[in-house]
Each structure stands twice: as C-alpha cells, then as structure tokens.
Amino acid sequence: MKILLADDDPVSLRLMQRTLEKYGYEVVTATNGIQAALELCSPNGPRLALIDWMMPDLDGLGVCRAVRSRNENAYVYIVLLTSRQSSEDVVSGLEAGADDYLTKPCHPAELKARLHTGHRLLQLEDKLVEAREEMRFKATHDTLTSLWNRGGILSLMSSELSRSARNHTPTSLILCDVDHFKRINDTYGHPVGDEVLQQVSLFLRELVRPEDSVGRFGGEEFLIVLGGCDNAALRRRSPQICEELSRVPFITKEGPVSVTLSIGAVTIENWNNSMSVDPYLKEADAALYRAKAEGRNRAVFAESMASQ
Numbered sequence: 001m002k003i004l005l006a007d008d009d010p011v012s013l014r015l016m017q018r019t020l021e022k023y024g025y026e027v028v029t030a031t032n033g034i035q036a037a038l039e040l041c042s043p044n045g046p047r048l049a050l051i052d053w054m055m056p057d058l059d060g061l062g063v064c065r066a067v068r069s070r071n072e073n074a075y076v077y078i079v080l081l082t083s084r085q086s087s088e089d090v091v092s093g094l095e096a097g098a099d100d101y102l103t104k105p106c107h108p109a110e111l112k113a114r115l116h117t118g119h120r121l122l123q124l125e126d127k128l129v130e131a132r133e134e135m136r137f138k139a140t141h142d143t144l145t146s147l148w149n150r151g152g153i154l155s156l157m158s159s160e161l162s163r164s165a166r167n168h169t170p171t172s173l174i175l176c177d178v179d180h181f182k183r184i185n186d187t188y189g190h191p192v193g194d195e196v197l198q199q200v201s202l203f204l205r206e207l208v209r210p211e212d213s214v215g216r217f218g219g220e221e222f223l224i225v226l227g228g229c230d231n232a233a234l235r236r237r238s239p240q241i242c243e244e245l246s247r248v249p250f251i252t253k254e255g256p257v258s259v260t261l262s263i264g265a266v267t268i269e270n271w272n273n274s275m276s277v278d279p280y281l282k283e284a285d286a287a288l289y290r291a292k293a294e295g296r297n298r299a300v301f302a303e304s305m306a307s308q
Contacts, residue, residue, distance in 0.1 A: 001024075001025055001026065001047075001048060001119055001122075002025070002027075002028060002046040002047070002048070003020060003025040003026070003027055003046050003048040003049065004029075004030060004036060004039050004040055004045070004046040004048070004049040004050070004051070005017055005020060005027050005028070005029050005030070005049075005050050006029070006030040006031070006032075006033065006035070006036035006049070006050070006051040006052055006055060006060075006063065007031070007052040008031050008032060008052065008054075008055045008056055009052075010031070012052075013029060013031065016050070017029060019108060019111070020050070020115075023112055023115070025048075025115075028045075028046050031055075032056050032057045032058065033055045033056070033057050033058025033060065033062055034057045034058045036049070036051060036055070036058075036063050037058060037062070037063045037066040037067065040063070040067050040076050041066065041067060045076075046076070047074060047075065047076050047077065047122055048076070048077050048115065048118050048119060048122065049063075049067075049077070049078045049079065050079050050102075050115070051063055051064075051078060051079070051080055051081065051098075052080075052081045052082075053080050053081060053082035053083075053084065053093070054082075060080050060081075060082070060093070060096075060098070061092065061098075062096075064078055064080070064093070064096040064097035064098050065096050065097055067097060068096075068097035075122065075125050077099050077100075077118035077119075077121060077122055078097065078098050078099050079099065079100045079101065079102060079114055079115065080093045080098045080100070080101040080102070081101075081102055081104055081106065082101055082102075083103065083104045084103075099118065100114055100118065102114060140152035140155075142215070142216040144194055144197060144216075145197055145198055145201035145216050146201070147201050147204075147205070147214050147215050147216045147222070148213060148214065148215035148216070149215065149216060150215065150216070150217055150218055152215055153213060153214070153215025153216075153217065153223050153225065156213045156215070157171075157173070157223070157225045157277065158277070160213070160225050160227045161268065161271050161273075161277065162273060163227065164227070164228075164268070165271050165272050165273055167228075168270075169228045170228065170229060170230045170231075170267050170268060170269045171226065171227055171228070171229065171267070171268045172225075172226040172229035172230070172231075172233070172234040172266065172267045173223065173224070173225060173265065173266050173267075173268070173280060173281070173284050174224040174226065174234070174237075174238055174241070174263055174265045174284075174299075175221065175223055175263065175264045175265070175285060175287075175288045176204070176221065176222040176223075176224065176241070176261045176262070176263050176288075177220060177221050177222075177261065177262050177263075177288055177292070178196065178197070178200060178220040178259060178260075178261060179259070179260040179261065179262055179296040179297060180260075180296075181193065181196070181219075181220040184196055184257060184259075188252065188254045188257060189254070191253070192253065192254050195250070195252045195253065196250055196257060196259055197216075197220060199250045199252075200245070200250075200259065200261070201214070201216070201222070203244075203245055204222060204224065204241070207240075207241060207244060208224060208226070209226075211227055211228075212224060212225060212226050212227065213225040230267060230269075231267045234265055234267050234301070235301065238263050238265045238299035238301070239298070239299045241261065241263060241299070242260065242261050242262075242263060242297055242298055242299055245259060245260065246258070246259070246260045246261075246297055260296060260297035261297065262288055262292050262296045262297065262299075263287075263288065263291055263298070263299035263300065264283075264284040264285060264286065264287030264288025264289070264290070264300055264301075264302070265284060265287060265299055265301050265302065266280050266287065266301070266304070267302075268280050280302075283302035283303065283304060284302060286302070286303070287300040287301055287302045287303070288300070
C-alpha cells in the first residue's frame with residue numbers, strides 16, 4: 001500500500017522511510033506541509049499518511065485540515081508524529097482531522113500496529129463503498145441485460161433533456177421492440193429468449209455513441225436516448241439499427257436465431273423544463289406500433305416529424 005511520509009528532517013525522513021519500506025509500504029516522501037497536502041489531495045494520492053507535526057510552510061495540523069476540506073469520497077487515514085504529549089495537544093491534533101498520533105521517538109512495533117489499524121479501516125471503507133456501488137447498480141440496472149432499467153433510463157433521459165434546454169440542442173428517442181419475441185420463446189424456450197435479449201442489449205450498446213444511453217424499457221422493449229441528435233441524424237441512424245441487427249443471426253445454445261427490430265423514433269426540440277416528456281414517449285410508442293403494423297423490421301418516425 002502507498003503511504004505518504006512527511007518530515008522536514010532529512011535524517012529522520014530517511015530512517016523512517018527505510019522502516020516503512022521494510023514493512024512493505026510504497027513510500028512517497030514530502031519535506032514540507034504544502035508538498036504533503038498536494039500529494040494527499042491529488043487524484044491518486046496515498047490514502048495512508050504519517051505526518052510530522054512541526055514542518056515549514058504548513059504544519060501537520062494544517063495538512064490535516066487541507067485534506068479534510070476535500071469533497072472527494074476516498075478517505076485518507078492520517079497519523080501525526082509529535083513530541084507533544086499534553087492532552088490539549090492531542091485533542092487539537094484529532095480535532096484538526098488526524099485519526100491517530102504517535103509520540104516521537106516511536107517504537108517500531110507500535111508504529112507497525114498503528115499503521116496496520118489504518119490500513120484495515122481503509123480496507124473496510126473500500127468494501128463499504130463497493131457494496132454501496134453494487135446496490136446503486138442493482139437499483140438502476142436491469143438484472144438480465146445489465147442495461148439501465150426503466151427508472152434508470154428515464155432518469156438519464158430527464159438529465160439529457162435538461163442539458164438540451166441549457167444548450168439549445170435537440171434530443172432524440174428511439175423505442176425498439178424485438179419482433180415476434182413470443183414466437184422465439186415458444187419455439188426455442190425462455191432461456192434462448194433471455195439469450196436473445198442479452199445479445200440485442202450488447203448490439204445496441206456497441207452501435208450507439210459513448211454519450212448515448214440504452215435502457216431496457218420493459219419486456220422486449222428498449223429505449224435509446226440520443227443527446228444532440230437532430231431529425232436528419234435520427235432518420236439516418238434509426239434504419240441503420242434495424243439493418244445492422246437483422247444482417248446476421250444470433251448464435252444461441254439452440255443454434256442460430258434470426259432477430260429483427262421494429263423502431264419508433266421521435267426528436268424533441270426546443271425543450272424547456274416545464275414541459276412533460278410523456279407526449280413524446282407516446283409519439284414514439286405510436287410510431288413503433290405503426291412499424292409493427294407495416295411489416296416489422298423497420299423504423300417509423302413520429303407523426304409530428306412527418307413534414308420535417
């Protein structure tokens with residue numbers, strides 16, 4: 001693990017560095033408080049720190065305050081090295097943001113144990129952050145396809161429309177439905193149906209731009225949100241999705257399965273945050289229904305775009 005060692009005494013710095021390296025730490029050194037604070041506040045800076053209380057430019061307490069004033073999530077565990085032993089000094093150090101302190105000269109075994117405690121707490125924090133992110137992912141993503149779920153894609157759509165309002169740019173929506181999906185389930189079984197949905201999901205994610213969002217809207221329906229996409233671009237891209245997907249059968253455990261999509265598409269222009277997106281979703285859904293009625297495997301655009 002990486003550790004920051006800050007001390008303005010070069011002899012003490014070198015001796016402590018050797019001790020820490022013997023314990024298996026990757027040591028980053030600083031000879032003044034400002035340098036220490038910059039290292040700890042950098043994006044990939046050390047998360048464990050051993051800092052001398054008395055340093056030029058910025059003392060150990062100042063370093064603690066600088067680190068604690070950050071808004072980043074990653075916690076830095078700070079141990080202060082000090083020759084001060086009064087309760088008032090200890091309280092001052094802890095109130096400034098230090099997690100622990102060691103009195104100089106410190107015993108090597110105690111140093112190792114205190115740092116191990118810090119390392120253990122940081123590992124615990126990492127596990128909690130990982131668990132939180134996993135819960136957040138599960139709350140916003142579809143279990144089968146790992147795409148955004150209905151709530152997640154609608155939230156992203158709202159964010160994209162707010163951006164459109166600020167930047168005066170259009171946003172387009174593509175509502176996709178897998179053609180004859182019930183027939184696929186009835187013919188090959190639901191596990192193959194699940195495979196098809198997963199492969200359609202991968203296909204859609206690979207086909208859109210990195211800034212676009214794809215979500216499973218429900219069942220075999222998918223919603224794509226295209227930021228900054230105007231009518232002309234939507235009319236080019238929507239048929240391409242149908243053509244690309246239908247070109248090669250999907251390979252499943254029951255053999256190749258030919259899959260096509262029907263698409264309903266709409267462009268939203270001149271958006272403002274007092275508007276409702278529901279009419280546009282209904283337009284896309286009506287266009288999708290017409291695509292089904294006209295023979296499937298095609299893109300149909302909302303009636304409001306007919307003359308555009």
